[in-house]
Amino acid sequence: MSITPQPGIMDIALYVGGQSKLEGHSSPLKLSSNENPYGPSRHAVAALEGSAATLHLYPPTDHADLRAAIAEIHGLDAERIICGAGSDEVLQFLAQCYAGPGDEVIHTEHGFAMYPILARAAGATPVEVRERDRVVDTDAILAACTERTRLIYLTNPGNPTGTMIPVEAVARLADAIPDHVILVLDGAYVEFAEGYDGGAKLVESRNNVVMTRTFSKIHGLGGLRIGWGYGPREIIDVLNRVRQPFNLSNSQLAAAEAAIRDTGFTEHCRSENARLRVWLRDKLLDLGIACDESQANYVLARFADEEEAAGCDAALRAEGILVRRVGGYGFPEALRITVGDEAGCARVIDAIARFKGAA
Numbered sequence: 368m369s370i371t372p373q374p375g376i377m378d379i380a381l382y383v384g385g386q387s388k389l390e391g392h393s394s395p396l397k398l399s400s401n402e403n404p405y406g407p408s409r410h411a412v413a414a415l416e417g418s419a420a421t422l423h424l425y426p427p428t429d430h431a432d433l434r435a436a437i438a439e440i441h442g443l444d445a446e447r448i449i450c451g452a453g454s455d456e457v458l459q460f461l462a463q464c465y466a467g468p469g470d471e472v473i474h475t476e477h478g479f480a481m482y483p484i485l486a487r488a489a490g491a492t493p494v495e496v497r498e499r500d501r502v503v504d505t506d507a508i509l510a511a512c513t514e515r516t517r518l519i520y521l522t523n524p525g526n527p528t529g530t531m532i533p534v535e536a537v538a539r540l541a542d543a544i545p546d547h548v549i550l551v552l553d554g555a556y557v558e559f560a561e562g563y564d565g566g567a568k569l570v571e572s573r574n575n576v577v578m579t580r581t582f583s584k585i586h587g588l589g590g591l592r593i594g595w596g597y598g599p600r601e602i603i604d605v606l607n608r609v610r611q612p613f614n615l616s617n618s619q620l621a622a623a624e625a626a627i628r629d630t631g632f633t634e635h636c637r638s639e640n641a642r643l644r645v646w647l648r649d650k651l652l653d654l655g656i657a658c659d660e661s662q663a664n665y666v667l668a669r670f671a672d673e674e675e676a677a678g679c680d681a682a683l684r685a686e687g688i689l690v691r692r693v694g695g696y697g698f699p700e701a702l703r704i705t706v707g708d709e710a711g712c713a714r715v716i717d718a719i720a721r722f723k724g725a726a
């Protein structure tokens with residue numbers, strides 16, 4: 368008998384994040400990880416600093432104040448909220464609690480790289496479903512459901528596509544899937560979309576839908592690791608059983624609560640992003656680069672082929688700009704570009720125009 372990990376673990380390919388360092392550039396323009404170009408709310412920073420006085424004390428285990436703040440701001444039921452170290456942790460609880468050896472976990476073709484990792488870590492089998500022209504295809508998801516399916520991870524708006532399916536389509540999917548399947552709506556970019564609640568109402572009217580949200584994107588707290596989930600009480604009760612009691616620190620809880628209460632800052636980030644992502648897409652189209660309309664805080668720039676995308680990536684790097692190659696997401700010919708602030712957007716477009724010989 369030798370020491371071996373559980374089945375499935377060695378099939379996991381390590382997650383590769385967006386690069387943050389660039390040789391020869393001390394502070395590159397980082398447009399590779401969908402981070403908030405305006406940083407975190409200053410109230411969140413103040414709350415974080417204030418929390419230093421409590422570092423010797425264990426944090427609360429029930430996250431009651433943060434859940435109450437989230438419930439108040441979003442008009443939700445605090446009893447159905449669970450908080451995690453990033454929404455990644457909530458996504459992990461779902462796989463851990465509901466999928467195991469012999470079970471299947473559905474994710475879509477261009478979905479988040481974490482989904483197959485979480486499925487395998489739970490011993491389950493990830494099942495990839497094709498999208499249609501970079502848009503989630505709910506019929507294809509339904510067709511892929513079997514006796515063994517336990518979870519469906521669906522990102523809406525999608526990453527790295529930026530496309531979104533209407534809430535009515537999500538509702539039809541929730542109604543049509545087999546009784547033993549949970550539909551997980553990963554809402555990392557919901558705040559950037561127009562008129563979409565992330566599926567909160569679907570959660571409240573059904574027993575098989577869970578929504579996850581994050582403080583990493585619009586709230587600019589990716590470095591602090593805070594996310595949350597909203598689901599039926601029975602499911603949240605299950606997830607809480609595997610959650611470590613002290614999974615969030617006093618600092619995380621304090622900063623997150625201040626961030627979500629700073630609705631003025633959130634609105635500023637949302638409206639600037641909405642304005643600049645349209646500008647960015649229009650400029651890409653002017654340069655002859657294909658780009659779908661985005662509902663998120665990034666655009667997917669599709670070049671003629673992989674070679675051109677790689678060439679543009681290299682040209683941007685030479686100018687101290689980092690964007691994301693997305694070959695691992697099924698787009699070798701594309702670059703995902705986070706919507707920066709106004710100066711950042713202008714700088715990346717100038718650099719791409721030079722690469723295209725148009726400037």
Ligand SMILES: *Cc1c(COP(=O)(O)O)cnc(C)c1O
Nearest residue numbers: 453454455479526555581583594
């Ligand atoms: C960024 C992102 C998340 C957020 O992850 P955190 O763990 O909350 O930082 C979740 N899902 C998708 C698709 C993302 O792009």
